[in-house]
Amino acid sequence: LKEAIVLFGHGSREAQWARPFQQLAETLSRKTATTVRLAYLELMSPSLAEAIATLVNEGVTAIRVVPVFLGVGGHTRHDLPKLVEVARARHGGVQITLDAPIGEQASVIEAIAAAIAKKG
Amino acid sequence: LKEAIVLFGHGSREAQWARPFQQLAETLSRKTATTVRLAYLELMSPSLAEAIATLVNEGVTAIRVVPVFLGVGGHTRHDLPKLVEVARARHGGVQITLDAPIGEQASVIEAIAAAIAKKG
Numbered sequence: 001l002k003e004a005i006v007l008f009g010h011g012s013r014e015a016q017w018a019r020p021f022q023q024l025a026e027t028l029s030r031k032t033a034t035t036v037r038l039a040y041l042e043l044m045s046p047s048l049a050e051a052i053a054t055l056v057n058e059g060v061t062a063i064r065v066v067p068v069f070l071g072v073g074g075h076t077r078h079d080l081p082k083l084v085e086v087a088r089a090r091h092g093g094v095q096i097t098l099d100a101p102i103g104e105q106a107s108v109i110e111a112i113a114a115a116i117a118k119k120g
Numbered sequence: 121l122k123e124a125i126v127l128f129g130h131g132s133r134e135a136q137w138a139r140p141f142q143q144l145a146e147t148l149s150r151k152t153a154t155t156v157r158l159a160y161l162e163l164m165s166p167s168l169a170e171a172i173a174t175l176v177n178e179g180v181t182a183i184r185v186v187p188v189f190l191g192v193g194g195h196t197r198h199d200l201p202k203l204v205e206v207a208r209a210r211h212g213g214v215q216i217t218l219d220a221p222i223g224e225q226a227s228v229i230e231a232i233a234a235a236i237a238k239k240g
Contacts, residue, residue, distance in 0.1 A: 112231060
């Protein structure tokens with residue numbers, strides 16, 4: 001398996017909005033040997049479909065999608081699973097997994113709380 | 121000084137959206153002796169003004185506002201600093217500080233990246 005992680009954020013009209021996501025991708029890249037890419041739901045590119053197609057072209061065969069959303073709503077409940085289904089149907093031989101949104105991962109909430117507590 | 125932390129999130133029409141923020145408040149409460157409260161920019165209550173007024177009524181004299189926003193945009197650049205200024209003007213004797221949004225705090229980005237890397 002050649003693996004990759006796609007950090008999937010909402011997107012915004014404001015270019016600066018994405019800076020923390022770019023920072024997260026860079027930081028994560030330093031922590032793992034796995035390829036790390038960004039993708040966005042709307043207003044920014046690449047889309048999830050584009051990011052996955054690029055990775056598949058590069059020979060990646062296992063893609064882990066990590067929704068970088070704190071709040072839990074329609075995007076994370078409905079839009080993201082559908083996008084992942086479409087990508088799976090398009091790239092039959094590729095294993096595409098979808099993590100819980102980071103806001104629903106206890107370890108992430110714990111880590112954010114620890115960072116806030118430490119600074120206080 | 122009697123201190124409190126206010127975790128300030130965007131808010132949503134969907135009640136479930138706030139669950140990770142409630143989880144964060146509970147987790148942070150366990151890590152610190154400081155009072156921890158939630159407040160929202162829109163669509164949910166309490167507002168920042170309401171949360172701060174309640175804390176001041178309870179005798180709190182130092183409030184640290186932590187914007188729980190990952191993306192960086194108009195809300196974090198403009199809306200939040202203005203809301204904090206209004207609160208400071210209204211509660212003269214109370215020290216109100218505003219953290220950088222968590223998306224701009226290196227320690228938080230580091231912690232999120234570590235949690236994602238560990239799970240992978």
